[in-house]
Amino acid sequence: MTRLVGGVTLAALAAGLVMGFGIAPREATQGNVQRIMYLHVPSVWVAYLAFAVVLVASIAYLIRRAEAADRLAHASAEVGVLFTGLTIATGSIWGKPTWGTWWTWDARLTSVAILFVMYLGYLLLRGMIEDRERGARFAAVLGIVAAFNIPLVHFSVYWWRTLHQPPSLMKPGPGTMPGIIVTALLVNFVAFSLLYVYFVARRARLLRREAEAAG
C-alpha cells in the first residue's frame, strides 16, 4: 500500500517542480528567487498539519489508550519537526537575497522557530523515558499543551514584531497573487501533503514493528 502512495507522491512532487519552475512565471520584483516559495510555504502548511494531527492523536490516545494513536502522534511529530526545520532553512535562504540577512526576527520565521524548539522537546521527552506506556502518556499531554500554545505563539510573535496594531492572523495569503502562481502553489501543497502522509505511514509502521520486536 505505502509503495503505491510513494509512487503517487513522487509523481506529485515532480508535477510540483514542473509547475514551480516551468509554468509559473518569473516574479517581477524578486526575480526567480521567489520560486523558493513553492517549497517554503507548502512545508509550513505541512508542519502545521502535522502538529494538528499530533493534537488529535494525543487526545485519542489519552481517551482510548490505543497504541496506534500513540504511534501516529509520534510519527506525525517527527515528520512535523522535519518540515519545521525545512521551513526555517528555506525561509532564511530565501531571506538572504531579499532582506540581506540569513536570520531576521520576522514574525513568521520566529513562530516557526518556537514551534521547532517546542516539538523538538516533544521528541526529546519521548527519547528520555524508557517505559513505553508512560512515555506515550506524557508525550500525549505535551502534544496537547504544545498544540494549544500555537495560537498564543502566533499572536504574541506578530504583535511583538509589528508593534502595536494587531495585524490579521493570515499570512499574505495566495489570494493576492495571479492565478497561475496560485495553481503552482496548490499543486505543491498537494504534493507535500502526500509526502507527509507517506512519511508518517512509513514511520508509524516502523514504530509498530519495533514495538512488536520488543513486545
Add this chain to the structure above:
Amino acid sequence: MPDNWGFVLAAYGLAAGVLLAYWRFLARRERDLRGAAERNRIAPVSGHPGPEPASRTPRA
C-alpha cells in the same frame, strides 16, 4: 533584480537532501529490524526470569 539562482538551487537542493536522508533513515531502520527479526527466528533467545525490575517509585 538579479535572479539569485544560486539561492533557489541551494534551497531545493537542501530540501531534497534532507528528505532523501530521512527516507533512507526509514529504509535502513526497517532493514535492520527485518534482519534482527530473522536472527531471532533462527536462534530464539532462551526465555528465563531475569531480576524483578526496580519498584515503580524512583529512589531520590
Add this chain to the structure above:
Amino acid sequence: MIPEPLIRVIGLRKTFGNHRVLDGLELEVRAGEAVAVLGANGAGKTTLLKVLATLVRPTRGTAIVAGHDCAKDAEGVRREIGLVAHGSYVYEDLTAAENLTFWATLAGLRLSAAARAGALATVELDRAADERVRTFSAGMKRRLCLARFVLARPRVLLLDEPFAGLDQRAKKWLEEHLASFKTGGGAILMTTHSFGRELAVADRIAILAGGAIALDTARGALSADDVQRLYALHAEDVS
C-alpha cells in the same frame, strides 16, 4: 453461602520490556480470609500487589477487587483497598497527627479530632501523635500507615512483607490487628519470603513461582518446616 471473593485474578500476565514477570496467574481471596503469597525475591510478588493496587496496568488477563476491574475502574478499586508497601506514605517533616489529617482529607473523609485520636490510639501511637515522623521506627511508620486504614475502613488490605523489620511486640500487635480485620469481613493478601510466624495469620498459602501460583493450599496444621519443604518442592523445579 460461600462469601463472595473480594479479590479475583484471572489469567494475569505482566511484562516489563520483554521480561515476563507474571504469566497466567490465577488467585481468589474471599471475604474474611487471609492469603499469604510466598515467593523468592523477583518472583513477582510485589508486581502482583501493584497490579491489584492499580499502580501497574496488567499486560493481559483481569484483576477484580471488590467487584471493580483494576484496569477499567481504578478509582472504584482505590476506594476499597489499603496498601502497605515498602514506601509507607508518610511525610517525615509532619507529625503523626498531621499525616493522618492530610491523608484522610485527601481521601475525602471529614476527620474530627476525636476520630483522629481514636485511630492513633488503635495503632498505639497516641503518645507520639505530635512527634515528627522522622523520629519514628519502621514499625511505628507502618502502624501510622495502618491508622489511615482504620479511618478509611477498606474491605481489602494489600500488605507487602508487613512483618519485615518489626520487633516481637509489633509483630504480635500486627497479628491481632489483622485477625480482627479478617473477622470484620475484610480480605487480606500479603506477600512474604520467610516461613516464620508471619504465616500464622494466613488461612491459605499460595506459592508464586515461574510467574504463576504453583501451589495454593490451606495452611491448616502445616508447620514452618512443612511449608519450607513444599516451597522447595514447587518453587525450585520451576525457576
Add this chain to the structure above:
Amino acid sequence: MRRAFIVVWKDLLVERRSKETLNALFFFALLLLFIFQFSLGPDRERLAGTLPGLLWLAFILNGLLGLGRTFVVERENDCWEGLLLSPGDKSAIYVGKLAGNLLLMLVVEAILLVLFAFFFNLDLGGALPALAVVIGLGTVAFAAVGTLFAAMTAQVRARELLFPVLLLPVQAPVLLATVKATEAVLLGEPLGSVAHWLKLLAAADVVYVAVGVLTFDFVLEG
C-alpha cells in the same frame, strides 16, 4: 476544594518545617542581582532599557528552580503512589500544588522586585498596581504549565535537564507578552495601552490551567 486546600496546607507546613525552598530561592534572587551587575556592567542608564527583560529573566530563572521542586517532597518521602491511590479525582492535587507554587513564585517575585527597585534605583510608586496585574497574569501561566511539567518530569531520570527544555519554549509567548507589558507599564503608560497583551495572558492562563486540570490524572499515573 477541601482536598486542594489540604495539599497546599501540607506543602506549606513541610516548607515551614524544612525551610529549604524559600531560603534557597531568596539567596538565588540575591545572587542573580549580583550576576546581572557583574555581567552587564554597573552603569544604570544602559541597563534601564533592558530592565523589564532582566526582571522577567530573574523571574523565569527563579521559577525554574522553584517549580522544578514541586514534587520533590513526594519523591523524597516516597509518597507519590500515596497521592495516586487516594480516591477522588486527581485535579484537586494539581490545583493544590498550583496554588502552592503560585504563592511561592509571587513571594519570590515580590522580593526580586524590591531588590530591583533598590539596586536599579527604580521608583515603582505609580506603576505598582498595573505591574501587579501583569506579574500576576504572567505568573499564573508560568506556574500552571510549570506544575504540570514538574509532575511529568518528576520520575524521569534526567529531570533537571528535561524540565527547562520542555517549559521554556512553551513559555515563549507568555514571556513576550509580560516583558512588553512590563516595559509599557514602567514607562508610565496606562494599562489600556497593553490591553491586547493582557488579553493574551488571560487567555494563556485559562488554557494552561484548563489543560493542566484535564490532563493531570494521566501525568500522575506515573
